[in-house]
Amino acid sequence: MLAFAVFIGLMLGLKYFLTPDSWREYGPYRGKALTEIADKVPKYVDMETCAMCHDSIAELKNQGLHKLIQCELCHGPGYLHVEDDENNKMKIPEGSGVCIECHAKNAARPDKIIKQVDVAEHSEGEECINCHNPHEPWL
Amino acid sequence: MNKFETLYEALANLDGFIYPNEIALNWDLLIVMYPYITGLVAGAFILASLNRVFDIKALRPTYEISLLTALAFMLVATMPLISHLGQPFRFYEMLITPHLTSAMAIFGFVYLWYLMVVLLLEIWFDYRYDMVIWSKEKKGFMRFVYRALTLWVLDTSHESRKTDEKIGYFITVVGIPSAFLLHGYVGFIFGSIKANPWWSTVMMPVIFLFSAMVSGIALVMFIYMGVNYLRRQKTDIFCLDTIAKYLFYILIIDFTLESLDQIHRIYEADESFDILKLLVRGKLFFTFFIMQIGLGTIIPLSVLGFLQFKKPRERIRKILYAIVSVCVLVGIFYMRWNVVIGGQLFSKSFYGFTSYKVDLIGGIDVWLSVLWFVIPFFILAFLLWLLPPWKKAEDLPQEKSL
Amino acid sequence: MAIEKKNFSRRDFIKQTSMFAGGVVFVSLINPMKVVYATKKPEGKGKWYGIAIDIEKCIGCANCARTCKIENDVHKEPFFFRNWVEQYTITNDEEILVSSPNGGIDGFEQPVPEEDIYKTFFVPKMCNHCTKSPCTQVCPVGASFESPEGIALVDQTYCIGCGYCVQACPYGCRYIDPDKGVVDKCTLCYHRLKDGLDPACMMACPTHARIYGDLNDKESEVSLFIKEHNCAVLKQQLNTVPKLYYNALSQEVH
Numbered sequence: 001m002l003a004f005a006v007f008i009g010l011m012l013g014l015k016y017f018l019t020p021d022s023w024r025e026y027g028p029y030r031g032k033a034l035t036e037i038a039d040k041v042p043k044y045v046d047m048e049t050c051a052m053c054h055d056s057i058a059e060l061k062n063q064g065l066h067k068l069i070q071c072e073l074c075h076g077p078g079y080l081h082v083e084d085d086e087n088n089k090m091k092i093p094e095g096s097g098v099c100i101e102c103h104a105k106n107a108a109r110p111d112k113i114i115k116q117v118d119v120a121e122h123s124e125g126e127e128c129i130n131c132h133n134p135h136e137p138w139l
Numbered sequence: 140m141n142k143f144e145t146l147y148e149a150l151a152n153l154d155g156f157i158y159p160n161e162i163a164l165n166w167d168l169l170i171v172m173y174p175y176i177t178g179l180v181a182g183a184f185i186l187a188s189l190n191r192v193f194d195i196k197a198l199r200p201t202y203e204i205s206l207l208t209a210l211a212f213m214l215v216a217t218m219p220l221i222s223h224l225g226q227p228f229r230f231y232e233m234l235i236t237p238h239l240t241s242a243m244a245i246f247g248f249v250y251l252w253y254l255m256v257v258l259l260l261e262i263w264f265d266y267r268y269d270m271v272i273w274s275k276e277k278k279g280f281m282r283f284v285y286r287a288l289t290l291w292v293l294d295t296s297h298e299s300r301k302t303d304e305k306i307g308y309f310i311t312v313v314g315i316p317s318a319f320l321l322h323g324y325v326g327f328i329f330g331s332i333k334a335n336p337w338w339s340t341v342m343m344p345v346i347f348l349f350s351a352m353v354s355g356i357a358l359v360m361f362i363y364m365g366v367n368y369l370r371r372q373k374t375d376i377f378c379l380d381t382i383a384k385y386l387f388y389i390l391i392i393d394f395t396l397e398s399l400d401q402i403h404r405i406y407e408a409d410e411s412f413d414i415l416k417l418l419v420r421g422k423l424f425f426t427f428f429i430m431q432i433g434l435g436t437i438i439p440l441s442v443l444g445f446l447q448f449k450k451p452r453e454r455i456r457k458i459l460y461a462i463v464s465v466c467v468l469v470g471i472f473y474m475r476w477n478v479v480i481g482g483q484l485f486s487k488s489f490y491g492f493t494s495y496k497v498d499l500i501g502g503i504d505v506w507l508s509v510l511w512f513v514i515p516f517f518i519l520a521f522l523l524w525l526l527p528p529w530k531k532a533e534d535l536p537q538e539k540s541l
Numbered sequence: 542m543a544i545e546k547k548n549f550s551r552r553d554f555i556k557q558t559s560m561f562a563g564g565v566v567f568v569s570l571i572n573p574m575k576v577v578y579a580t581k582k583p584e585g586k587g588k589w590y591g592i593a594i595d596i597e598k599c600i601g602c603a604n605c606a607r608t609c610k611i612e613n614d615v616h617k618e619p620f621f622f623r624n625w626v627e628q629y630t631i632t633n634d635e636e637i638l639v640s641s642p643n644g645g646i647d648g649f650e651q652p653v654p655e656e657d658i659y660k661t662f663f664v665p666k667m668c669n670h671c672t673k674s675p676c677t678q679v680c681p682v683g684a685s686f687e688s689p690e691g692i693a694l695v696d697q698t699y700c701i702g703c704g705y706c707v708q709a710c711p712y713g714c715r716y717i718d719p720d721k722g723v724v725d726k727c728t729l730c731y732h733r734l735k736d737g738l739d740p741a742c743m744m745a746c747p748t749h750a751r752i753y754g755d756l757n758d759k760e761s762e763v764s765l766f767i768k769e770h771n772c773a774v775l776k777q778q779l780n781t782v783p784k785l786y787y788n789a790l791s792q793e794v795h
Contacts, residue, residue, distance in 0.1 A: 007255070011234070018235045020699070028238055029686035033696035040732035043612050044741055069747045073604055077611055100648070102602040102747060107651055108628050108661040113748055114600045142719060146620050156639035158666075158713030159622045165704035165717055225702020225722025232682040232701060243705050244681035333779055334675060334711035487711055488795040490639050 043077035044070070050078065053085075061135045074098050074134065099128040145496070154421075155491025164483045164495045167504040169223040172511055174325045174347060175354070175475045176216045181322035182355010183209040184258070184314060189385065191311040197381035203528030204366065205359040206265065210258050211519035217250060219511045223504070242331045246324065253321050257314040262526075264307040267292065268300050269531050284525075322351040329478060336411035337418070337482040342400040349393035350471050356386045357467035364461055366523065376453050379460055380446075386467070387443040394436050397474075414489040422492055423481050426473045435470010439463045582672060582691070589691045590729060591756035591784040593766045594665055596791075598750035601626055601663035603645035605742035605751065609667075610646075612730065612741035619643040621716045623727040624667040624742050629793060631660045637793050664794050665751070667742065668693060668714040668727035669775065669783030676706040676715060676726075685724065691756075691784060692731060697723045711776050712783075729753065756784065 025031025050071040051058035061067065072078050080088035096119070105116045117123070132138070149162050187205040190198040221230045237244035271293050274285035286293075323344035330343025360382045367374040404412065419427055442463050446456065485492050497505060582589065609615065609624040625644030630652055631637050638652050651661065674693050677685045684700035687693050700723035707715045707724060715726045730740035738744070743751050754763035763786075766772075772786035776795065787794075 004255075014231075015235050018231065020236075023236060023683075026689055027686055028236070028683040030683075030696050030699055033686075033694065033699065034688055034731075036696075036698070037694055037728060037731050038735040042730075042733045042736055042738055044608060044733075044738075044744060046738060046744070066747075068749055070744055073608070073745055073747065077608075101604065102600055104648065106601065106628075106649055107655050107658050108630070108649065108663050109600045110597060113598055143618050143620065146618070150619065156627070156641065159619060159625050159641055159644050160707075160713045160716040162620045163716065165707050220703075223703075225704070225717055225724075226700065229682075229699070229701040232684075232699065236683055238680050238683040241679045241681040241705070243679065243703065246681075328705075332675075332679070332709050334709055483708070487713055488639070490637070490795065 041079060043079045044072050045078045045082055047071055049082060057135055064135070065137050066134065096123065096128045099132075099134070103128075148496070149494050152494050153491060154494075155486070156488060157486035157491045157493050158488055161483075161486050162493050164480070164493060166479055166483060167223070167495075168497060168502070168508045169219040169504050169511075171472070171475045171479045172219040172508045173216070173223075174322075174329075174351075174479070175472055176212050176219065176511065176515070177325050178322055178347065178351030178471065178475075179355050179358050180209045180213045180216055180253075181318040181348070181351040182353065182357075183212070183359050184318045184355070185352050186356050186359050186382070186385070188311045188315050188318075191308060192315065195381065197375075197378050199534075200375050200378050201359055201363050201382065203265065203526070203531065204363055204523075205355075206258070206262050207522045207526065207528075208359055208362055208515075208519055209355075210262060211515040211522055213250075213254050213258055214518055215511050215514050217247075218514075219508065220246075222507050222511075242324075242328045246328070249321055249324055253314075253317050257310060257317045261307055261310045261314060263288075263290075264303045264310065266526050266531075267303055268295060269526075271295050272532060273530075319348060323348045329482070334487055335482050336409070337415060337485070338478065340400055340404075342396060342403075343478075346393070346396050346400060349389060349396055350474055352389050353386065353393050353467055354471035356382060356389065357464040357471075360386065360460060361464040361468070362519070364457065364464075370529075372529075374457065376456065379457065380450075383443055383446060383460055383463070386463075387440070387447060390436065390440055390443070390467070394440065411489060414485050418481060418485050418492065422484050422494070423477055427477050427481070430473035431470050431477055434466050435473060439467050439470070583689050586757060587689055588755045589757045589784075590670065590734075590753060591691075591763050591767070591786065592667070592670070592729075593752045593763050593770075593772065593786045593788065595750045595752075595766075595770070595788045596662055596664060597789045598748045599626070599663045599665055600748055600750075601628060601645060601649055602747060603648075604745040604747060605665055605667075606644045606646050608741040608745040609727075612733075613728070615725070616719065619646075621718070621725070623714070623725070624665070626663055626665045627794075628663055629661060629791065630658055631791075631793060632657050633659045635659070660791070662789075662791065664787070664790075665742075666712065666714070667785065668729070669712055669781065669785040670727075670729060672782035672784060673780060675709045675711065675779070675781055679705045679709040681705065688731070690734075692729045693726065694728055694731065695724050695726055697721060697725070700724050711779050711781065 020030045020032075022031035022033075023029070026034070047058065047070050054071075058071070061069075061071075074091075074093050076091040078090060081090050100119055102114060103116055105118045109116055128134075146163055149164075153162070183205040186198065187202050187209070189195050190202045221227050224230060233244060234247045237247070239245075267289055270285045270289045272295070274282050274289060274293075277285060326344030326347030329338040329347075330340055332338045360379065363382075364374055364379070404415065442459055446459065450456065451459075480495055483493075484495060603626045606622065606625050610617065610622075613623060615621055615623055619642075622644045625641055626649075627639055627641045627645070628649045628651075629637065629639055632653055634657075640649065640652065642649065645663075649663075651658065670687075670691060670693050672691065674687055677687050677693055680686070681703060682699060682701055684696045685693070685706050686696070697718075702717060702722045702724065704717055704724070707717060715724055717723070718725045730738070730742075733740055740753060743753050752763045752766050754761040756764055758764060759768075766788070767786050770788040772788050773790040774783040774786060775790075776783075
């Protein structure tokens with residue numbers, strides 16, 4: 001019996017000391033975890049942030065069919081570039097890979113939503129940007 | 140890259156479609172060992188209580204052996220689970236901040252209850268008198284060890300032995316539901332996952348329980364024969380026959396329950412049936428039909444059933460019993476395998492399968508599993524050396540109870 | 542006599558435990574059939590996030606999956622996804638073919654010639670942030686929980702990596718981070734929400750097929766979308782009450 005009392009006492013003591021401090025703040029979990037998860041730095045900034053400096057090209061893009069597309073979708077996340085634009089250049093995509101992600105022909109892609117081409121047939125080895133300007137797409 | 144090699148191999152061998160996160164099989168061989176070992180504990184204990192509570196005297200020679208077997212396996216029962224964790228050193232959190240809606244959270248407490256309250260106490264009361272005697276016989280350090288083990292309760296009077304007996308009886312009575320709880324609970328951990336149709340059945344705890352009893356009884360039978368063989372003592376064939384009889388009965392119940400579960404599944408044939416049919420006929424064919432049902436159930440059942448009617452010579456019977464117990468142990472291992480691994484082989488999208496290959500050379504899970512299965516035998520050897528059942532004092536003469 | 546004392550105190554102990562056990566039974570008797578979900582929708586007017594995905598608008602570009610991996614430092618290997626796209630192809634022979642090469646990031650190919658296709662479409666998948674989430678229900682230590690905003694999160698400094706929640710998620714949305722040994726999953730970019738930014742996948746969608754917002758606010762974009770479209774959730778029969786609604790969801794999708 002004494003052994004049990006000691007054991008239960010020990011458990012209670014351990015429970016007291018080892019329970020994390022923000023336990024049960026909102027529920028049976030560490031309340032501080034919420035702020036810890038929220039503290040992570042976002043990597044993708046926002047179109048508005050890009051447009052603060054690159055206003056003319058953003059305006060051009062936003063007039064065309066690509067207006068819903070974020071700059072960072074092709075150019076990569078911009079959190080470092082915003083801090084220090086000299087040392088952290090944005091990515092300039094090469095080749096046609098980025099275009100094909102959306103515009104390659106696939107029966108599952110709804111025709112009404114997106115223009116598609118059979119890449120090999122349509123471009124005959126040319127790169128998309130030789131004819132199309134992604135910031136000012138035309139049909 | 141090496142780390143993901145097996146995953147890339149699995150990716151190359153996918154059948155149909157599987158959610159991308161499901162390619163990695165999270166519960167590996169260690170989780171197969173966990174219900175297996177817990178099952179051996181529960182089963183061995185039930186065998187002991189058959190002798191104690193249900194007063195089946197033929198089983199008397201195995202009483203201490205089955206208790207010590209249960210203890211030896213119980214001591215490592217949590218180890219496969221803990222060594223499988225991604226963060227093994229955080230396991231204490233399960234006891235400190237148990238999340239009460241989780242079926243897994245209470246396991247620590249069920250385990251402690253069973254270990255401390257049932258097994259240790261029962262063994263203590265059973266051996267207390269003998270330990271006092273031994274402490275008087277031995278010299279030096281061993282004398283101190285036995286003294287410490289008796290917790291300095293050195294009473295050897297007839298009354299005290301009777302009290303020990305009574306309390307031991309009471310603990311066994313408490314212990315039976317506890318053993319049921321322990322293993323039924325392990326089944327519930329699987330049975331309560333509604334996302335997985337292979338696991339999610341009400342029968343799961345009951346099936347786990349009976350397969351646990353089968354495996355535990357087979358293990359004790361095997362160990363009893365093994366110990367006698369090593370000590371060059373004559374095995375009590377009447378005792379073996381009785382164990383075999385109970386093994387036969389419980390194996391029948393176990394098989395019936397499992398068949399019932401499968402028949403129910405087949406007849407109901409709900410949305411998950413097609414994929415499960417492919418699973419059982421394909422990826423699980425060897426482990427399910429050949430190992431679990433063939434080797435683990437049909438062969439033992441027919442041999443034991445035959446022995447119920449016809450008794451060949453003692454020597455042959457012993458050999459048969461040894462073979463049967465090994466068959467049952469292997470079969471139950473594959474039953475756990477089919478549940479744990481099988482449940483993760485098919486996609487919850489019901490459109491395909493991943494694969495799992497046991498990496499015999501480099502797989503850390505294999506080494507750990509083997510380790511956790513071998514260690515209990517060493518613990519058991521130590522316990523048998525420390526508390527030899529064959530040197531125990533004679534039982535109290537049976538008195539007519541009122 | 543020592544043994545007598547032991548006997549007595551044991552009886553005490555048994556009395557106490559049986560009282561405790563009796564109490565538990567009694568409480569469960571007067572409170573029958575209370576479901577043991579881990580979380581409950583908080584009362585009051587806080588935010589309660591929901592998501593809607595318009596399958597008719599999805600072009601399968603997998604930019605959602607790509608940006609998610611970058612934004613959340615998810616492993617590049619094709620076994621770990623918080624977010625992925627599946628391509629369903631139903632042939633004229635009524636065969637259902639599903640594929641998701643590297644979660645869609647590597648681009649899709651149709652497995653059969655176009656004239657054999659009866660119907661084909663993309664389904665983007667992510668955490669459903671279920672109201673009665675089975676994953677948070679089974680976490681043994683409370684490292685997985687539903688935030689007051691209705692987002693299922695993992696406390697990675699507390700997770701023990703048992704993998705039970707991975708088994709419990711019917712949608713395959715969780716994985717074990719091979720380096721940290723803990724579970725990882727979609728947070729609906731909780732860190733971005735707190736900064737007033739859209740989650741990475743929502744931001745990246747070029748056709749605005751993904752919408753998220755406050756379900757408590759009946760005028761929010763997501764609430765209006767769900768009201769105006771015939772939306773369905775995945776695996777409704779499991780009663781996980783997902784907050785991820787699909788417009789034009791085919792019944793073949795699991």
